[in-house]
Amino acid sequence: AQQASTTSSTWQPAAEASTGREAKHSNPQLHLHTDDHHQTSCHRSLHPRYRHPLPPSPLPSFFNQILSIIMDHRPQAWGRPRDDVYGAYNASYMNPNGPNQATQAPIVTGTSVIAIKFNEGVVIAADNLASYGSLARFTDVKRLRKFADSTVVGFGGDVSDMQFLDRHLQSLDIEESYDLSTDQPPRLNAANLHKYLSKLMYKRRSDFDPLWNHLLVAGLDDAGKPFLAAADLLGTTFTSPSLATGFGSALAQPIMRRYVPDEEAAAKLTKEKATEVIKECMKVLFYRDARSLDSYSIAIVTKDGVDLKENEKLEKQSWKFAERIRGYGTQVV
Incomplete structure (x- = not known):
């Protein structure tokens, strides 16, 4: 009790x-x-x-x-x-009639863009994946943009900022086409467009509202020679016979530098070999980069124009190298 x-x-x-x-x-x-x-x-x-x-x-x-x-x-x-x-x-800041606000923390992003010079032009490529954080969310996002039929811009980083820059470049292209007659060469060739974009990125950075992108600009300069340069969200510029953004700077760049360590080697490289190297790098990125995809876009820029293909697939994939990897999961050395 x-x-x-x-x-x-x-x-x-x-x-x-x-x-x-x-x-x-x-x-x-x-x-x-x-x-x-x-x-x-x-x-x-x-x-x-x-x-x-x-x-x-x-x-x-x-x-x-x-x-x-x-x-x-x-x-x-x-x-x-x-x-x-x-x-x-207080929900007043959610008013749809308020000012437009840009993100300062990229959510949907694209990974590597890679490019390499050859004797007559430039080959540039990027996969078609836009990741929502670590989720492979959007599998049909084209990150190569053609400008004035003589230049290609590759976008790495935030997709919303890429769309903003794409609309801005379209407006710029329309103004350029109205200002010039049909027999005049474009004023915004690859070299001039790269300088313009780098100034734009630096201006936005100075306003504390950067565009979270890393750009590669591929095309021809004023003398008709192959041109390849990069510009990041701080407005920093860099040029080289081969360039890569994102994870590609660690995985693809060493492969490309085997073939084009300097400008002299790039002047001897053929278009076929350059295309082969780019495809091999895209395959390595798909193997090693969790934010990549086996569907990609590739563009070849020469004096004859831009040959852009946006729905290419990786071929002859082989995962045999994974048999030599030890130390993951339940594998026993």
Whole structure:
């Protein structure tokens, strides 16, 4: 009898259940749904809280009261404080008529862009994947843009900023076509366009609103020679016989430098060999880069124009090299 009386005094929820429908917890904040779901003794008897009483909480009572006041787990309140404690939520910044805001934390991004010079032009390639964080979300995003039928711009980084730059380049191309007659050479060739884009990136960086992209510009310069240069979100520029952005700077660049370590080697490289090297690099990136895809776009820029193919597939893939890899998963050395 003494044990039974001790148990009834220790297990407070059970005692509440035995007193009828009027029993309430001492803290009303923990009973947000009592009036809706537990008005009858039938509901109380079916609720797991009263069928299987819980032992007393090891936390101090005042701490439980603080949690019950601050925390609100109702779905309509997720991600913001309680209205009854901190006041009504200010949603004015969500006004659709407000100013447009650009992200400062890229969410949907594209990975590597790679390019290599050869004796008559430049070959540039990028896969068609846009990743939502680590999720391979969009598999048909073309990241190579043709400009004035003489230049190709490859975009790595944030896709929304890429779309902004794409619209800006389209407007620039229209203005250029109106200003020039048909027999005049374009003023914005690859070299001039790269300088323009680098100034634009630097200006946005100086405004503390950078475009989160790493660009490769491939084409011909004023003298008709192959041109390849890069510009990043800080406006920093770089030129080389072979260039890569993203993970490609670590995986693809060493392969390309075997064939074009300097400008002299690039002047001797043929278009067929350059295309073969680029395809091999895209295959290596698909093997090693978790943010890459086996569908890619490739463009060849020469004095005859731009040959752009946007739905190429990797061929002759082989995963035999994985047999030599040890130390992952359940493999035993």
